[in-house]
Amino acid sequence: MSVIPFIFDVLAYSAIFVLVVLGLGVIASMMGIFNFAHGEFVLLGAYTVYLVTEQGLPVWVGMIAAPFAVALVGLILERAVIRRFYAAPIIAMLGTYAIALALREGVRMLLAGQFFSVVAPLVSSFSVGEVSISKWRTAVILITVLVMVACYLLLTRTRFGLQVRASLENPALARASGISTGRVYAATFAFGAALAGLAGGLMVPIYALNADMGVPFLIKSFLAVMLGGMGSFEGSIVGAAFVGATSAALPWAIKPVVADMLVFLIAIAIVKFRPEGLLSTWRK
């Protein structure tokens, strides 16, 4: 009886997690920057959707606009701040943390500290036998799969992807081969930000819009990237699916407060035994 909701729940939550981690994974694996402002990029995506709906336009317009708006913010931040820190990843981390605080408190001021709901393009649920399945969550699962595949193709099958990977592997050689690494980094960062914006836009009907909406995802997203292994895009996706699935599955069996800790314990144990990441053997 409860098998279908269980499977659906694990899938739906993993999908949201993968969506959030995609952008973080791109930036972390392709640029070696841990972007602490990622949660706030998600927030900005959600905020864009809210602004668009406030103008009386349909929600899906906002969801399409969100990645572009956040990409622009990402691009500006990369050019103004992040690019100065490529040589010092730890300082970059602190820098992005400062950006995160500024963005979060800025949005909080604009929202007057309040919560706002956004109605999904698809409301309510459909029934599978006795069980009700949320339409919007189903849509999110499908969109996530599409975005995942598109990202994978972009990074492995296109010229841009090649340039990005070349700039990561050996920046000096990439520059010598005529790739403008600065531009590639800027584009990669903007692309990562766009993915966060999309995640925020798709998530906001499930969670309420508020300044802190990105915060609960941040630490677990880093855990996902760590699990997947730094420098591997596919790895972060597998890591995200793992963290999302355990976070959703464990509360079915044990107390949610304990489950929250257990997710970290399991992940840390895995990192201990497979420090190269979940996909290390497969990649070799």
Add this chain to the structure above:
Amino acid sequence: MQDDYKHKLQSYSRRLFLERASLLSGMVALGGGSYLLNPKGTWAADPIKVGIATDLTGPISWGGIPNSNVAKMVIDDINASGGLLGRPVQMILEDTATNEQLAVTRVRKLVTQDKVDVVFGGITSSMRNAIKDTIVNRGRTLYIYPQLYEGLECTRYLYCTGPTPAQQCDTFIPWLMKNGGKKFYLPSADYVWPHTLNKYARKVIEANGGEVIGEEYFPVDHNEYSATVNKIMSSGVNVVFNTTIPPGVAAFFKQLYEAGFSKKGGRLACVFYDENALNITPAHEIEGLASCLDYFKAVNDPFGNRIQEEYNKLYGTKNPLTAGSAATGMWRGLNLWAESVKAAKSVKREEVATALEKAKLTDGIGGGCEVVPGTWHVKMHMYTAVANNGRYEIVEKSKGMVDPKECV
């Protein structure tokens, strides 16, 4: 020569850096978060100083902003009608920024530097617990806490003017049983307010012949509730008595709605839900949600309407005056205190506290109220309301004032 120049440049830039850094740290130390609001007009006497310490920024700012707004409105009204004891009332506002460590420093400034005559504020229980010692014991100052809370705060000179578990449960839970059913589920955020409130709610549920099917605690920032929703749906629960908090509560209510809980006859209940909280979820997802508070706009009494009107004219509707944000508690607290100062003809703590023991308001927002002597809590009218298409409808009013049943 070149080296010499370079050296000079370096030392200059270092000095410049130091200058700027000290300027910045000075700004951080002095500026931001402290506001002196002087009474209008010319006064011969020294002002009475009221310290307001509340969360104007940070996650609890949705509550702090209307709190400071109400305080300013009440104090301006007092000054416009001649002040207290012929003296103007000066409001000193401190932003506690939803940060307990910072708040202690800010409150210490209020009591030691500004030497305020009374402190109002704090919204979360953790905030109250962080600042109360600095105000009441070390600062020897009167403290009034305005938010609905879990009870058990029995500290002399600390008056709680928001509703307690007894006030929110005694009439509400029997109503839920009549208009929902006898099987309750208590999903909760894992901190002091839900734990203590649930203990009381369980007592009332069982005393009335009901049954608690489940009581479950989630991390405060939890946002995935499918497992719980499934348990609720499969165990025939009639009433979900919710104490999970924003932002997670939005995801929880949505999942309950999508599982068809209300459609299948279940009753959703949440005692912090006020008009402001209606924005957290789309209206159709919380159709039929019941709440019990000391005031709703839907009470629609002339006194409350007048205050609402005045408030909206001054501050707009972005941060409305509602009960769940402690704004009604702040209104009640300030007016009870002002009455006590008049009665005591003094602002000294001991004398005002003695007068507060007998303080009452014949009229107020949500009706009159009175302090229960020797308990530091307030008797007040309570209202049960149900969400209907994005608004509340009052479905039950308490018979007279409800006892807080604290510290007896």
